[in-house]
Amino acid sequence: MNTLCVPSGPESIQTAADLLRRGQVVAFPTETVYGLGADALNDAAVRAIFTAKERPADNPLIVHVAEQGQLEGLCHVTDTAKKLMDAYWPGPLTLLLMKTSRVPDVTTAGLPSVAVRCPRHPVALALLRACKVPIAAPSANRSGRPSPTTAAHVYEDMQGRIPMILDGGNCQVGVESTVVDLTGDIPCVLRPGAITPQDIAAVAGNCTVASSVMRPLKEGERAPSPGMKHRHYAPRAKMTVLVGPDENVTAEMIRRYDAAENAVILAHDSLLPAFGPRRAFGLGNSPRESAHLLFQRLREMDETGCTLILAQGWEAQGEGLAVMNRMARAAAFDIVEL
Numbered sequence: 001m002n003t004l005c006v007p008s009g010p011e012s013i014q015t016a017a018d019l020l021r022r023g024q025v026v027a028f029p030t031e032t033v034y035g036l037g038a039d040a041l042n043d044a045a046v047r048a049i050f051t052a053k054e055r056p057a058d059n060p061l062i063v064h065v066a067e068q069g070q071l072e073g074l075c076h077v078t079d080t081a082k083k084l085m086d087a088y089w090p091g092p093l094t095l096l097l098m099k100t101s102r103v104p105d106v107t108t109a110g111l112p113s114v115a116v117r118c119p120r121h122p123v124a125l126a127l128l129r130a131c132k133v134p135i136a137a138p139s140a141n142r143s144g145r146p147s148p149t150t151a152a153h154v155y156e157d158m159q160g161r162i163p164m165i166l167d168g169g170n171c172q173v174g175v176e177s178t179v180v181d182l183t184g185d186i187p188c189v190l191r192p193g194a195i196t197p198q199d200i201a202a203v204a205g206n207c208t209v210a211s212s213v214m215r216p217l218k219e220g221e222r223a224p225s226p227g228m229k230h231r232h233y234a235p236r237a238k239m240t241v242l243v244g245p246d247e248n249v250t251a252e253m254i255r256r257y258d259a260a261e262n263a264v265i266l267a268h269d270s271l272l273p274a275f276g277p278r279r280a281f282g283l284g285n286s287p288r289e290s291a292h293l294l295f296q297r298l299r300e301m302d303e304t305g306c307t308l309i310l311a312q313g314w315e316a317q318g319e320g321l322a323v324m325n326r327m328a329r330a331a332a333f334d335i336v337e338l
């Protein structure tokens with residue numbers, strides 16, 4: 001299959017919408033990362049996403065809609081869900097709600113709940129409006145790889161597997177949406193994102209964070225969010241995350257870099273001058289900037305052929321929680337506190 005990568009505009013968006021309506025798979029930009037979309041209510045179309053991504057069938061997809069009204073008949077919208085949608089939609093917030101039988105089991109990997117989101121990226125919204133069906137879309141990477149934040153990343157992973165990529169430039173947020181489970185009494189963050197647990201609590205009155213957000217699952221433990229049990233965001237190189245005061249992180253990074261054969265450093269911009277001629281990449285100067293850059297940097301560092309990535313983390317709270325959740329998984333939980 002030939003994969004067309006086309007700049008987004010009214011015509012290419014219409015072409016993509018036509019492909020989606022015919023049961024094809026199309027990649028498109030959202031404000032978080034690129035998505036790999038198909039008609040969420042078409043069994044065969046959704047199966048084609050799993051095939052293109054090589055995604056395990058037990059990892060459910062997020063269903064994207066153009067507006068709240070499109071949820072009618074798909075899931076049971078609770079009062080808390082309504083409040084959160086009013087506050088944060090369109091935006092990087094995914095809600096888990098009980099599904100109806102209209103949503104095929106393949107979309108939710110057999111779960112009784114469905115994940116729903118209305119993205120705020122103008123291209124995503126225009127596409128959802130044009131195709132008039134809800135679109136199931138996971139991130140547009142091959143399973144296990146870092147999520148794509150540019151059309152070029154999608155092309156790297158999906159070339160020959162899908163007919164079309166809509167190119168809408170760089171994704172603003174850079175990490176996937178916050179996933180909040182609303183099927184219990186208290187909203188629970190299963191995957192942190194740009195909208196923080198504090199943001200959720202400010203609207204819903206209360207919010208917890210699943211313990212598996214910052215630690216590996218125990219042997220035999222059931223994942224509250226199936227995506228969490230799979231290897232994720234993994235660069236090819238081994239990665240270690242270092243956290244602590246800047247001076248300690250700098251010194252330990254230099255020590256480990258010099259002792260290794262082929263390492264690269266990923267650190268906050270303010271630290272970069274301290275590394276002299278060593279190969280070092282910048283991760284911005286705030287958790288928000290790091291979220292925007294992280295997946296792109298993981299791919300860039302892999303391209304150097306390095307075998308070890310020494311990465312500086314953030315405190316795992318507020319906006320830092322989303323970054324550390326991804327870094328922890330990219331590093332297979334090899335986190336060193338200094």
Ligand code: AMP
Pocket residue numbers: 059060061062096108111113114115137138139176179190224225226227228
């Ligand atoms: P992706 O869009 O690739 O980031 O994948 C969507 C993620 O949302 C999955 O990895 C799941 O962990 C989560 N998710 C989607 N639907 C459900 C659901 N019904 N229950 C729990 N988690 C879900």
Ligand code: MG
Pocket residue numbers: 138139147
């Ligand atoms: Mg993904």
